[in-house]
Amino acid sequence: MPSKIPFRIFVAILFLLGVGSIAQRHYSGEIPWLPGETYSTWMIEAKVEFTAQGDAVNASFATPSTQSNFTVLNQTAASPGYGLSFVDDRAQWTIRNADGKQDLYYKVNVLTNDIPLDVVNEQDVSIHKTTWLPPYDIAAEQLVSSAMEKSADAFSYSRELLKLLSGDDLGQNAKLMLQQNSKTNLFVALLNEANIPALLVKGLYLEDGRRQQQLQPFVLVIGDDESRLIDVKLGKSADAKNLLLWEQNGEPTLDLIGGSNSRVSFSIIQQTQPVMQVLKEKADDTDLSNFSIYSLPLEEQALFKGILLIPLGVMIVVMMRILIGLRTSGTFMPVLIAMAFVQTSLATGLIGFTLIVGIGLVIRSYLSRLNLLLVSRISVVIITVIAIICLFSVLSYKIGLTEGLKITFFPMIILSWTIERMSILWEEEGAKEVFVQGGGSLFVAVLVYLTISNELLRYWAFNFLGLQLIIMSIILMLGTYTGYRLLELRRFKDMQGD
């Protein structure tokens, strides 16, 4: 007797792989457990206005990229007459000739993630020391040393520095320096003076329905282990909630050649989108780790929506046969009938199926007297089935029952074989067996239909491919089940020995 241990390990591995894949999809792929959930997305529109000078225009506009608290779903730009390209997180508009007032639009959809903003500095920020002219050099030096004295690291230094540069009663040094420089620029320069790398970034607080918004400057202070975002205006760490960093490289928001009087403004709206919509857009971000059916073209996706449900149906058939012991006509025919039910809706499907098979059986009983060869007889049955379907469709349409048209969704070859098998069954084993097996098939088909039309299971089958592995491991385990079938308990009820 071969050991069952390797087999059980194999099944367990399959099962765990399935569970793992589902967990991975949920936790790192951020696919929710339930289909009904909605995600909030933001649509941000940037309007770039400027006056063109009648010559070639090249406008390079910073665009946001995915960060920990927001995922960029898609971006579009509208700008009649302009050539457009997206290069290195920037949108570039170009035109040979432009004159007068120009409006360029850039639109981006971002998805709110549940993770707080975590500024990770990936680039090498160089320290740029400013050469101050007297008397600014002394003022700068004193500010630096004064903040240095009271601080221990980069962040406490920047906190002390901000204290010196803010408030109502500024010191002389600070007053002097702020005459020449903006507070933000001075802050960055003095950080660099103390050998602390810092970067000027621009961000946007997302609030529903805001218009005419401006980007706000922030300073990214880079410490030894972490980086912090400082809101210089408020003099403290930036409130990271709903903050979308628009430009993170220390570059200008708009770089315009051939235009003047430029102005950039933002409008923001919040949208609630169903999860599926969002997932679809997320999957456009194609890479191999993002293994999802959503990366396929829409048509193939629709195809897979059906195919991925078949294992569920098959599992029910396996259960019905191995655990219950139901007899069906054709092992997997119930699955095919159920797939047809999905398209026709249950009531129409049941009535249609019974009608077609019933009428088919009557016609088939005449054919059996004609002494035809099997292949030609089945062919005639196929044609008859088509005729019945045509007739029903036209009749039901004429009397105003458009539901009847759905009958065409039934696979005709399957119907014909069903009629042929039922008919032989009738001749050989009598009407009773026809009702037992036909009823069994329909019963299982309805069960399969109820399963595969369940919204949650459909969603799971399509979004968590690991479910297929779990189904496979269950079917493998059922394949080794040696206990009694439910109907055998009834069959052998007189054998209990009491």
Next chain:
Amino acid sequence: MMTFSFLKEFAQPRKLKQQGILGMNQRNNMYISRYNPRKLFPLVDNKLKTKEIAEQANVSTPELIGVVDSQHKVKSVDKMIAGLSGFVIKPAKGSGGKGILVITKVEGGRYYKPSGSECSMDDIERHCSNILAGLFSLGGGIDVAVVEALIVFDDSFEGYSFEGVPDVRVIVFKGIPMMAMMRLSTSMSDGKANLHQGAVGVGINITTGEALNAVQYDEMVTHHPDTQKELALLKVPHWEEVIRLAAQCYDISGLGYLGADVVLDRDHGPMLLELNARPGLAIQIANGMGLLPRLQQIEAANTDSMDLDQRLAYCKQHFG
């Protein structure tokens, strides 16, 4: 109470296990797939091949009259059966008794089934065409029609069978006959000896050939439903020969778990009708006992090196 009466329709799995009842899943998983190598199935699924290997081993089978193996030969069936007073046409790869046409009387170009209903030459030719097209066959593949001599059943079965030939199903495990049952056709089974079609199964003591219990449609019966003959009085003649023949089937087929269907011809004695690699479970009800205890007993015993006589002796000694 409603729920209580519903539960009474079902046996408790624990009690069935105690009785050693073999279930379908266990049969498939632990006996058929383990002891019956797949490559041997064609030998028993094709009655022509079974006949061939049986003849090589001098196991007698009903006489072969002819084979219709192509559509143009269908027209020559009338020559094949000319002068016979009865014959049987069956598909070589049929299952569950499907597609077997029995003609017991021929009179003036008219052919009569056991039930008395008549059929014409056209009907017979159509039946052959259907067989060739695979209508009755496993998997629906193309098939051939086998024409065999009619079996005249032994006089001792008079009154035990209705319009059909009774046969003995013997379950042979690893070459040892371990349980047997007689299958009697009824009006419900339309002359066929298949239990699911309504034939009566009578459990037979494997060592003596005497009747034990009887069932029809999985329910106990005491008398034949058509002839009202008392089934307990049934005793199969030539029993030693019957189980010897069944045990030989292990040697000729190589199947570890098989059902041998044996008929008793008045003139030729026990003959092998067909072999079954997936014998049914109703034999347990007919015998009033489960298959498992004996199966496990044989599995535990060292029977691999036994020859035919030793295996028969083992059966006598342990299953008496």
